[in-house]
Amino acid sequence: MAEEPKEILRKRLGGLEQMPSIPVALAPLLRYLEQPLDRLEMQQVVDLISQDKSLAAQCLHMANSPLFGRWQEVDSIRGAVLALGMQRMRDIAISCSVLKLTPSGQTCLDPTVFWEHSMGCAVVSRRFAKRIGFANPEKAYLAGLLHDLGILVNLWILPKEFTAAFELARTRGIPLHEAELSTLGLTHGDSGRMLAEQWQLTPDLIDVIALHHGVMDGTAHGGLLALVSLSDLLCRMGGLGHGLVEERQIDFLDQPAFALLLKECPSLQTFDWARLTFEMEGYIDEVHRLVALLYRPQ
Amino acid sequence: MIDSTASAMKVDSAQAAPDPQLIRIRDLVYQVAGIFQPDNKLRLMADRCEKRMKVLGVATLREYYECLTIKPIRQAELLALLNEITIGETCFFRNQPQLDALRNIVLPQIIEARAKLPLPHLRLWSAACSTGEEPYTLSMLLLEESAGRLKGWTFEILATDLNERSIAQAKLGSYGDYSTRNVTPYYRQKYFVERGENLHVRPEVQAHVSFSRLNFRDDARMAFMKGLDLIMCCNALIYFDGASKRRVIQHFYSNLLPHGYLFLGHSESLYGISDDFRLVHLPSATAYVKGEKRTVAR
Numbered sequence: 219m220a221e222e223p224k225e226i227l228r229k230r231l232g233g234l235e236q237m238p239s240i241p242v243a244l245a246p247l248l249r250y251l252e253q254p255l256d257r258l259e260m261q262q263v264v265d266l267i268s269q270d271k272s273l274a275a276q277c278l279h280m281a282n283s284p285l286f287g288r289w290q291e292v293d294s295i296r297g298a299v300l301a302l303g304m305q306r307m308r309d310i311a312i313s314c315s316v317l318k319l320t321p322s323g324q325t326c327l328d329p330t331v332f333w334e335h336s337m338g339c340a341v342v343s344r345r346f347a348k349r350i351g352f353a354n355p356e357k358a359y360l361a362g363l364l365h366d367l368g369i370l371v372n373l374w375i376l377p378k379e380f381t382a383a384f385e386l387a388r389t390r391g392i393p394l395h396e397a398e399l400s401t402l403g404l405t406h407g408d409s410g411r412m413l414a415e416q417w418q419l420t421p422d423l424i425d426v427i428a429l430h431h432g433v434m435d436g437t438a439h440g441g442l443l444a445l446v447s448l449s450d451l452l453c454r455m456g457g458l459g460h461g462l463v464e465e466r467q468i469d470f471l472d473q474p475a476f477a478l479l480l481k482e483c484p485s486l487q488t489f490d491w492a493r494l495t496f497e498m499e500g501y502i503d504e505v506h507r508l509v510a511l512l513y514r515p516q
Numbered sequence: 517m518i519d520s521t522a523s524a525m526k527v528d529s530a531q532a533a534p535d536p537q538l539i540r541i542r543d544l545v546y547q548v549a550g551i552f553q554p555d556n557k558l559r560l561m562a563d564r565c566e567k568r569m570k571v572l573g574v575a576t577l578r579e580y581y582e583c584l585t586i587k588p589i590r591q592a593e594l595l596a597l598l599n600e601i602t603i604g605e606t607c608f609f610r611n612q613p614q615l616d617a618l619r620n621i622v623l624p625q626i627i628e629a630r631a632k633l634p635l636p637h638l639r640l641w642s643a644a645c646s647t648g649e650e651p652y653t654l655s656m657l658l659l660e661e662s663a664g665r666l667k668g669w670t671f672e673i674l675a676t677d678l679n680e681r682s683i684a685q686a687k688l689g690s691y692g693d694y695s696t697r698n699v700t701p702y703y704r705q706k707y708f709v710e711r712g713e714n715l716h717v718r719p720e721v722q723a724h725v726s727f728s729r730l731n732f733r734d735d736a737r738m739a740f741m742k743g744l745d746l747i748m749c750c751n752a753l754i755y756f757d758g759a760s761k762r763r764v765i766q767h768f769y770s771n772l773l774p775h776g777y778l779f780l781g782h783s784e785s786l787y788g789i790s791d792d793f794r795l796v797h798l799p800s801a802t803a804y805v806k807g808e809k810r811t812v813a814r
Contacts, residue, residue: 391620452797456797465620465621466798467625467797468798469794469795469807470795490787491795492552492802493785493787496554496785499783500554500557501554501556502556
């Protein structure tokens with residue numbers, strides 16, 4: 219273990235004092251959009267998004283991206299809600315809000331790369347969910363977007379220690395969570411859980427954030443957890459990772475997450491992994507373009 | 517509040533929606549030929565279809581889809597389109613992530629498995645070598661390892677193609693700018709000699725490669741290609757119908773040693789063709805390995 223005992227790190231994490239609170243616009247949006255769709259009023263959604271000018275502008279950029287299935291230009295939030303529907307706008311608004319969480323200053327992990335991975339995982343999770351008939355593809359998007367929240371926590375709270383872990387992962391070509399475990403004694407799943415609980419995210423999202431690198435531990439929301447875990451792995455192996463190359467060979471059928479997801483989605487048995495991989499490669503350019511448009515380093 | 521602020525903001529102009537007929541053609545090509553054109557390549561695919569449509573004198577993609585499916589010319593037309601899709605793809609170091617994965621991950625595994633056999637010798641097959649760029653690239657990669665991982669080893673690269681003229685060209689080992697566009701100065705200096713406007717592959721690279729003409733439908737000769745550690749077969753299987761493709765793949769399976777690898781072209785898949793080979797993911801690349809056909813536990 220590292221220079222500092224795990225307990226001290228946990229204590230520092232436990233305070234989360236240096237971590238930003240949930241973005242101002244995000245909390246009311248999340249609260250409002252948690253209601254059943256038939257009870258949402260469009261004008262209320264439009265108003266909530268439009269209260270923050272930069273958020274509104276970012277939402278329009280996303281609403282006009284082919285990643286969200288929109289090919290004809292929309293130039294107003296109202297138009298975007300009408301064209302894409304409430305759920306898509308919810309995803310978009312949340313995506314834009316969480317971009318504000320990036321720590322300022324130099325970090326070992328380029329925030330642009332981090333957001334490219336998060337957004338890539340969100341899009342792949344949604345696509346994957348649709349292809350295998352998973353019950354809630356839009357939830358899969360949100361879970362994919364937020365799954366690595368703990369990396370942000372580590373960047374804020376444990377910058378020095380996390381840099382050492384990142385370097386270890388880079389030089390050895392191993393997955394980041396393995397490097398964190400050997401350097402910090404905990405992973406971004408552990409630190410992500412603390413923030414997710416503090417933010418009072420829903421239990422299924424907390425499970426994904428906490429357990430996506432150890433899916434056997436989570437059973438309550440196993441399907442969503444396994445789906446995001448596999449999407450994350452596909453992104454990391456396919457050039458939409460954290461800017462690290464994991465020097466290894468993966469057989470998706472051997473992953474514990476595969477067996478878990480199969481219980482919920484029997485069509486996974488004959489799933490075309492190659493096609494999903496090629497589709498993901500087709501998203502990469504658009505994810506890069508979109509994050510470059512949306513994310514402005516502080 | 518009306519979202520007037522947002523509506524006044526400039527948004528990126530949205531991309532033109534892909535024609536649903538183009539998506540149908542993309543899916544048809546994948547289903548029949550096993551090569552996938554992701555979203556970011558659709559524009560290119562549209563251009564290629566247009567080129568073919570001009571030749572045929574058809575005005576719309578809908579009509580062109582009929583040419584690919586219903587009309588008597590459908591087989592010939594599919595071949596013509598596939599030719600357009602793969603045109604100009606042959607060059608040295610064509611797919612760098614695949615080559616990196618081969619060198620850094622696959623080769624060490626092959627060496628480990630081969631070390632248990634009597635002779636320290638590797639046998640690779642470039643199965644559709646065209647004008648020789650691929651087998652010469654493999655030869656250079658292995659020569660780079662000859663002082664390291666492959667110290668004390670010998671290796672041979674069998675290079676075959678259906679086209680006699682391509683083989684004759686390959687044997688010359690002389691290449692222009694287009695074929696050598698991905699060759700780095702390091703490789704250029706070490707493994708090529710400049711003669712006039714062309715680059716000639718050095719004799720030590722050529723010495724490991726043996727060229728011959730081979731038709732994949734020639735079962736006797738296919739069965740003769742034994743004891744292989746790796747087969748590379750890019751953009752050749754796409755021209756075979758399902759039954760012929762299955763037959764070729766069965767040969768490949770028998771040709772490979774138990775630890776052997778099969779690499780296909782970029783965005784090429786064996787989905788629905790073989791249950792014997794298993795897809796594995798490598799960093800930004802995929803490959804197939806021999807595996808027992810198995811039932812996944814539900």
